[in-house]
Amino acid sequence: MNSNQTEPGGIYVHIPFCVKKCPYCDFYSITDSSFQPVFISALIKEITMAGRKSPAFDTLYIGGGTPSVLDQDAISRIIEAVYDSFKIFPDPEITLEVNPGTVKQDQLKGYRDSGVNRINIGVQSFHEGNLIFLGRIHTAGDADMTVQWARNGGFDNIGLDLIYGIPGQTRKSWFFDLEKAVSYAPEHLSCYMLTYESETPMENDRQKGLFKPLGDETVGDLFTATREFLANKGYAQYEISNYARSKSLRSRHNSKYWSFVPYIGLGPSAHSFMEPERHWNKASITAYISDVNAGRLPGGGLEVLNREQMMLEAIFIGLRKTNGIDVAGFDKKFGVSFSEIFGKQIDDLKEKGLIVENQTTCALTPKGMLFLDSIAGMFAKQDFEQESRQCK
Numbered sequence: 345m346n347s348n349q350t351e352p353g354g355i356y357v358h359i360p361f362c363v364k365k366c367p368y369c370d371f372y373s374i375t376d377s378s379f380q381p382v383f384i385s386a387l388i389k390e391i392t393m394a395g396r397k398s399p400a401f402d403t404l405y406i407g408g409g410t411p412s413v414l415d416q417d418a419i420s421r422i423i424e425a426v427y428d429s430f431k432i433f434p435d436p437e438i439t440l441e442v443n444p445g446t447v448k449q450d451q452l453k454g455y456r457d458s459g460v461n462r463i464n465i466g467v468q469s470f471h472e473g474n475l476i477f478l479g480r481i482h483t484a485g486d487a488d489m490t491v492q493w494a495r496n497g498g499f500d501n502i503g504l505d506l507i508y509g510i511p512g513q514t515r516k517s518w519f520f521d522l523e524k525a526v527s528y529a530p531e532h533l534s535c536y537m538l539t540y541e542s543e544t545p546m547e548n549d550r551q552k553g554l555f556k557p558l559g560d561e562t563v564g565d566l567f568t569a570t571r572e573f574l575a576n577k578g579y580a581q582y583e584i585s586n587y588a589r590s591k592s593l594r595s596r597h598n599s600k601y602w603s604f605v606p607y608i609g610l611g612p613s614a615h616s617f618m619e620p621e622r623h624w625n626k627a628s629i630t631a632y633i634s635d636v637n638a639g640r641l642p643g644g645g646l647e648v649l650n651r652e653q654m655m656l657e658a659i660f661i662g663l664r665k666t667n668g669i670d671v672a673g674f675d676k677k678f679g680v681s682f683s684e685i686f687g688k689q690i691d692d693l694k695e696k697g698l699i700v701e702n703q704t705t706c707a708l709t710p711k712g713m714l715f716l717d718s719i720a721g722m723f724a725k726q727d728f729e730q731e732s733r734q735c736k
Contacts (some may be wrong), residue, residue: 352402358611359408367545372613396427402433403597412442416454444490446483452497503532668707
């Protein structure tokens with residue numbers, strides 16, 4: 345991690361176990377729980393090795409997979425190893441992902457006692473039919489109980505994940521999910537659009553015509569309606585899929601991904617970013633365990649971003665945030681004038697009502713957020729080198 349780091353980094357731990365693989369998910373996971381003991385031992389070894397050269401962090405996010413297939417003792421060991429191996433700032437945000445159907449109230453209380461202070465619950469929907477289509481193992485009743493148990497277990501920072509854009513979904517049925525979610529007064533909500541990732545069972549079924557995806561116009565309407573609905577309920581959007589009751593309740597960890605802050609990933613397939621390098625671990629639990637037990641970090645690949653790639657990344661992650669791209673920060677970081685390089689694109693997008701710009705920021709409008717990928721593509725077509733020379 346850079347010695348001139350000004351903001352604490354984040355640590356992500358990937359738990360690669362699931363009771364059952366969801367058909368839409370392309371994250372690395374396995375269903376063979378017999379690997380759990382040897383994996384935990386290997387993970388703690390990797391944490392020890394990785395901690396030797398990394399200075400300061402203030403968030404720990406334990407995701408997956410389904411981390412809640414692990415008991416309190418395993419989560420405690422992971423958190424203790426992180427504290428032993430890394431410099432952790434006071435009052436860190438420690439998040440654990442849990443899925444309904446895999447936890448009980450005493451288990452959640454145990455996680456809280458272990459040091460977890462933020463819980464993220466993968467509800468996805470409160471409609472039984474949607475849960476079946478998504479291949480979830482839990483029922484709407486399980487989701488209801490999990491949220492209540494989390495509160496009873498001492499959690500005062502709860503996030504709920506929901507999915508929209510499910511085939512057959514209407515504004516009415518989606519609003520039912522939203523109404524149900526806000527009735528628990530969670531501190532945070534993530535509303536993700538269903539995407540069909542290549543080579544997943546759901547995408548294969550879509551290609552075979554086994555179901556009819558929701559149309560783009562309908563999905564766009566649901567996105568816009570979500571923003572308006574949650575704003576009226578006191579949840580402000582701060583990133584394209586994320587809403588919080590206040591600025592202090594935003595996900596501190598995930599915000600690092602959208603701000604060029606360094607983060608380190610531990611566990612199979614986990615990614616790390618330390619400017620200008622991005623590297624990742626092997627996406628195989630057997631290869632991961634073998635490497636770590638042999639005293640090697642389980643590297644699966646390395647990418648060194650050049651200046652143009654860094655600029656494009658800054659644009660893409662900046663446009664994901666509701667406060668947009670920090671223009672002055674961009675200019676200082678890359679030694680260019682953002683407004684001069686992208687003036688034509690910005691003018692065209694402003695005219696179409698897709699972007700708003702002032703002297704300090706350039707941000708997508710709610711309408712523009714519907715076209716994030718294509719708008720980012722417009723910026724990517726710019727001749728950076730020619731324009732950069734003109735700005736010097």
